[in-house]
Amino acid sequence: xxxxxVIDQEGVDALIHTLTDRGYEVVxxxxxxxxxxxxxxxxxxxxxxxITDRQEAGTYRLETRDDGALFGYVVGPQSFRRYxxxxxxxxxxxxxxxxxxxxxxxxxPPRLAFFGARxxxxxxxxxxxxxxxxxxxxxxxxxxxxxxxxxxxCSEPAPTCFCxxxxxxxxxxxxxxxxxxxxxDGESHYFIAEAGTDExxxxxxxxxxxxxxxxxxxxxxxxxxxxxxxxxxxxxTDGLKEVxxxxxxxxxxxxxxxxxxxxxxxxxxxxxxFCSTVEDHLSLDGSEAERARPWDSCFTLDFSYVNGGxxxxxxGPRYRQWLTHKLASWQDQFGSIGCVGCGRCITWCPVGIDIxxxxxxxxxxxxxxxxxxxxxxxxxxx
Amino acid sequence: MRPTARRILSVxxxxxxxxxxxxxxxxxxxxxxxxxxxxxxxxxxxxxxISISGDPSDATRIVQxxxxxxxxxxALVAKVPGDFVGLRGPYGTAWDTKAxxxxxxxxxxxxxxxxxxxxxxxxVLNHRDRYGNVTLLYGARSPRDLLFADQLQEWRGRFxxxxxxxxxxxxxxxxxxxxxxxxxxxxxxxxxxxxxxxVCGPEVMMRFTIQELERKGxxxxxxxxxxxxxxxxxxxxxxxCQLGRFFICKDGPVMTCAQMAGSCWIREV
Numbered sequence: 001x002x003x004x005x006v007i008d009q010e011g012v013d014a015l016i017h018t019l020t021d022r023g024y025e026v027v028x029x030x031x032x033x034x035x036x037x038x039x040x041x042x043x044x045x046x047x048x049x050x051i052t053d054r055q056e057a058g059t060y061r062l063e064t065r066d067d068g069a070l071f072g073y074v075v076g077p078q079s080f081r082r083y084x085x086x087x088x089x090x091x092x093x094x095x096x097x098x099x100x101x102x103x104x105x106x107x108x109p110p111r112l113a114f115f116g117a118r119x120x121x122x123x124x125x126x127x128x129x130x131x132x133x134x135x136x137x138x139x140x141x142x143x144x145x146x147x148x149x150x151x152x153x154c155s156e157p158a159p160t161c162f163c164x165x166x167x168x169x170x171x172x173x174x175x176x177x178x179x180x181x182x183x184x185d186g187e188s189h190y191f192i193a194e195a196g197t198d199e200x201x202x203x204x205x206x207x208x209x210x211x212x213x214x215x216x217x218x219x220x221x222x223x224x225x226x227x228x229x230x231x232x233x234x235x236x237t238d239g240l241k242e243v244x245x246x247x248x249x250x251x252x253x254x255x256x257x258x259x260x261x262x263x264x265x266x267x268x269x270x271x272x273x274f275c276s277t278v279e280d281h282l283s284l285d286g287s288e289a290e291r292a293r294p295w296d297s298c299f300t301l302d303f304s305y306v307n308g309g310x311x312x313x314x315x316g317p318r319y320r321q322w323l324t325h326k327l328a329s330w331q332d333q334f335g336s337i338g339c340v341g342c343g344r345c346i347t348w349c350p351v352g353i354d355i356x357x358x359x360x361x362x363x364x365x366x367x368x369x370x371x372x373x374x375x376x377x378x379x380x381x382x
Numbered sequence: 383m384r385p386t387a388r389r390i391l392s393v394x395x396x397x398x399x400x401x402x403x404x405x406x407x408x409x410x411x412x413x414x415x416x417x418x419x420x421x422x423x424x425x426x427x428x429x430x431x432i433s434i435s436g437d438p439s440d441a442t443r444i445v446q447x448x449x450x451x452x453x454x455x456x457a458l459v460a461k462v463p464g465d466f467v468g469l470r471g472p473y474g475t476a477w478d479t480k481a482x483x484x485x486x487x488x489x490x491x492x493x494x495x496x497x498x499x500x501x502x503x504x505x506v507l508n509h510r511d512r513y514g515n516v517t518l519l520y521g522a523r524s525p526r527d528l529l530f531a532d533q534l535q536e537w538r539g540r541f542x543x544x545x546x547x548x549x550x551x552x553x554x555x556x557x558x559x560x561x562x563x564x565x566x567x568x569x570x571x572x573x574x575x576x577x578x579x580x581v582c583g584p585e586v587m588m589r590f591t592i593q594e595l596e597r598k599g600x601x602x603x604x605x606x607x608x609x610x611x612x613x614x615x616x617x618x619x620x621x622x623c624q625l626g627r628f629f630i631c632k633d634g635p636v637m638t639c640a641q642m643a644g645s646c647w648i649r650e651v
Contacts, residue, residue: 092383094425100387100466101425135619245626248648275621278614282426289426291383296621303622306612307451308584317650325624332627 002195005209006216007180012070012191013044014207015150015178019113022203024148027083028115029076034062036076038083041115044070055158055343058352067184071116074158075342079124079271080114084143085132085293088279091139092291101289109139113148117176119169120161120342122151124271126175130334131274139293148199151176155223159232160343162356166235168340170227178204181220192220233346235356236363237327237337244328244359246368248320256358257316259351264297266345266353267322272338275303298322319353327359383615385423385468390461391443396529399451400494401459402435405444405467414438415476416501417608417636421616422446423468424457431613431631432458433498434472438505444469447497447529473616475636477502477580477606479509486514486572490591492521492563492583496529498608498635499582503537510542514577517544517570521563521587524549525556544570563587564594574599582608589647592639602639609634625651 007015019026020042028041031048041047052065053073065072093104114121125144132140154163154170163169172179177200181192192212195201267273277296282289296303298321304311312318330338339355346354391404414420414434423429430452436445450459461467479502487506491499506516518537522528528547538545546566548559559565563583579595581588588607595605611623611630623630626645628637645651 092385094385094468096425097387100389101468102387103384132619135615135617137619248645248651274619276614277620277622278429280426280428286426291429298621304612306610307449311611312650314650321624321651329624329627333629 002201003204004192004194004212004217005204005207006212007191007193007207007209009044009070009189011193011207011209012180015203016041016043016115018203018206019115019148019150024111024113026113026115027080029071029073031062035060036062036073038076038078038080047071047116048073052156053158055160055347056352057160057346057354058349060347068189069182069184071152071182072156072184074154074156074161075118075121075344077269077344077348079121079269079342079344080117081124081128081271081273083112083114084125084128084140084147085274085276085295087295088292089139090290090292094289096287109142109146111146111148112143113150115150117149117151118154118342119151119172120163120340121271122149122172122175123163123166123168123340124342125149127272127334127336127338127340128274130336131272134334148203149176149178151179153179153181153220153224155181155227157227157231158343158347160346161231161341162233162235162343163341164228164231164234165237165356166337166339166341170231171224176200181223183216183220183223185219190216192216233343233354233356235339235341235359240337240359240363241328241331243363243366243368244324247362247366248324250362250365250367252362252365253316253320254314256319256353257314259353260299260315260319261350262299262315262318263350264299265348265350266355267297267299268295269344269348270326271340271342271344272326273297277302298325323355323358326355383470383617383619385421385429385470387466388444388469390463390465390467392463393459393461396447397449397527400447400449400529402445402447403458403461403467404436405446405469407441407444408469410441412444413441414444414472414501416479416505417477417498418472418474419498419616419635420444420446420469420471420473422448422454422458423470424454425466425468427457428454429468429470429614430454430458431473431616433608433635435497435500436504437508438501439508447494447500449494470616474631475634477608477636479505481604481606482506482578482580483512484514486577487516488519488567488570488572488577488579488595489517490519490563490567490579490581490583492587493523493527494529495583495587495608496520499580500530500533502580507540507543514573515544515571516542517546517572519563519566519570520545520547521566521583522547522549523551525552525558546570562590564590567591567594567598576604578604578606580606585610592647602643605639606636607639608636
């Protein structure tokens with residue numbers, strides 16, 4: 001087992017400085033426009049100190065808290081996906097030559113340190129690792145492979161959180177270089193920091209720290225356990241793939257469609273969504289071309305467009321595609337469910353559509369009849 | 383997702399909006415299987431999936447038939463010999479010709495859907511002795527819209543290949559059948575308990591064709607279709623082409639109806 005140490009706020013500052021000194025661009029939570037967004041940080045002053053977020057379906061508000069906590073909030077609308085596959089990232093560049101054109105090598109990706117990553121964020125990156133490894137995508141893998149992760153365990157889940165249902169939180173179990181638990185207990189304010197990799201140990205050793213007391217370790221662990229017990233929402237994943245595959249023709253999808261605005265918010269805030277389109281750019285003289293990847297969403301009409309029209313012109317089938325992909329077909333494609341329970345799609349849906357409620361509603365109205373594209377799905381019950 | 387620049391050897395107009403490009407292969411070891419496609423890139427304009435329409439035994443050229451239907455395909459068909467095009471691939475699954483060996487083979491195409499099945503017809507004819515009765519059923523909008531008309535004439539002259547053609551509408555000079563391609567199924571000779579069918583065309587045409595073949599007694603593991611979906615990447619990355627758990631760009635385009643278990647015929651899946 002690797003070392004576990006106690007650091008204070010000065011130690012957290014030293015951690016940010018150490019990572020910066022080692023060549024990382026440290027990306028962490030900051031307050032921007034009354035929202036917690038990720039940005040480059042250089043010290044704990046950049047963090048949303050003493051700020052908390054109040055989240056519910058369709059609601060997000062920042063409020064102050066009086067304990068000076070550095071990580072006293074859950075997740076904002078962005079995930080680190082924004083840094084691993086930046087919207088509009090250029091993945092190919094070419095110049096005209098006498099023999100057609102040739103590929104221009106792209107610059108080295110930045111070394112990023114993901115600071116303050118919640119366990120669901122770490123899990124989301126692991127879900128995306130599978131997606132992008134399957135195709136060997138150099139943009140994602142180039143950035144991810146040289147990144148450093150400082151995870152922060154959760155002790156105060158939002159009402160929209162359901163990571164406990166998916167085993168992705170509230171405590172982080174792997175996929176981090178350093179994991180911290182913030183403890184604010186009356187006068188004492190400290191962080192239990194644990195290394196998860198050799199580089200994590202190396203960095204941790206450079207920080208001002210002390211050994212933890214047994215009761216501090218127990219207290220920190222209990223905070224995470226209590227967070228699991230206070231989880232705001234629940235997603236029943238038992239047999240969910242078969243339920244969803246079997247309910248493609250359930251009329252309830254059209255009921256959801258009456259509320260869904262097809263605004264794409266859920267797909268843009270989702271930390272695992274990976275769909276992208278391609279945009280071609282050409283220099284004015286026509287000699288240089290770039291191919292860029294903006295994020296795309298299965299809620300747009302263009303997304304499924306083939307000559308003659310879109311495959312999914314109605315909002316019901318588009319919502320069905322999104323939810324069925326996340327919770328069912330993702331399992332066949334990448335070996336895990338495509339949801340980490342961060343609750344962002346619930347918070348940021350302008351009409352408060354709730355993935356946990358809709359999945360449960362389909363389960364309640366199970367009209368299993370057709371077995372869709374799933375060799376493992378059970379036969380009909382009609 | 384790196385295109386390589388390849389020289390265009392020839393451009394031939396097939397129909398007013400449809401052209402066949404012959405492209406220099408990237409190397410002598412470049413090969414494809416019938417039913418596969420490439421991603422063709424017009425520099426600075428965009429990239430599209432185009433099925434390969436040539437003879438799989440001819441390694442000297444990549445033959446691709448393109449209907450001009452947007453900015454990228456317009457740019458591709460405007461190329462002249464000596465111009466360059468960006469190429470990636472081949473991608474996707476192939477028509478399973480092994481499945482048809484020793485059996486009657488039914489190949490059914492609609493409209494531009496003849497392009498992705500031409501390599502299959504040529505491959506079957508290259509190894510004609512491996513198959514039983516071979517039938518090509520082709521439906522087009524009108525006699526003027528018949529793709530590869532010269533080749534269809536030539537194939538019709540063969541004793542070892544039955545070719546039946548229908549059009550949706552025609553002037554009085556047309557002596558052939560008028561109607562949808564499914565109406566030709568009853569006129570062809572095959573053993574429905576053992577034959578293999580390969581179908582490519584608009585989704586609605588495939589749906590009715592499959593229904594008709596199932597009525598005739600085809601089991602869904604002997605029914606092959608080539609699906610069309612929006613594809614930006616060809617490698618299962620962009621997400622656009624999903625149909626159920628499949629990425630049509632890599633798990634397809636050629637699939638059996640057994641694999642899809644009816645999913646492709648549900649509205650807006």
